Amino acid sequence: MIEILEEPVGNTYRQLISLAFNICDEFILVKRDQIELSKNSELLIEELNPYVKAMKKQEEWPGTRLFGHYADVYYFDCKPELEQLLIHKAERLYQWKQPELLEDLCFYKDKEEWLITVAHENLGFIKTTVREEILRIREIEGIMIY
Known part of the structure; x- marks a missing residue:
């Protein structure tokens, strides 16, 4: 697992999101x-609504577990128009938190977690052992990983 040491901001954020859309097939956003x-977040939900593949009431998702509460976890396919929406709605990775946006943007590749964020904790991880993916991540200017 690769830990993101510094929050991807601006062009670094945009490149990371583009790479995630290139590698992954699904992503989630959470409404607690x-x-x-x-x-702003109500408008975002309206914009995303036509693309929702599934919405599930869950008490946990990558990096987070609630106790006695549930959240709405929205599932989306990685489509080019959604890539542009995510790039234009935020300037940084950990900006994905309520009340301004939805929470904890996470990407999946073949049903496996790929990019995990816990925005309130300013944490981000990429789970891959694929050499080509690691090299592509390292090519992103400004990405600080461990």
Whole structure:
């Protein structure tokens, strides 16, 4: 597992999201019931609604486990129009948290976690052992990984 040491911001964020869309086939965003939504996040949900593949009430998702609460976990296929939406809605990886946006953007490759974020904790991880993917991650200017 590769730990992201510094938050990807600006062009680094955009390159990481583009790489995730190139490698992965699915991503999730989370809406936690115990955190109010802003107007911005309500608009985001409206924009995303036509692309929702599934929505599940879950108490856990990559990097997070709730106790006594559930959240709405939205599943999406990695489509080019959604890549552009994610790139334009945020300037940095850990910006994906309520109330301004949805929470914990995570990507999956072949049903396996690939990019995991826990935005409130400023944590990000990439799970891969594929040499080509590791090299592509290292090519992203400004990415600080361990």
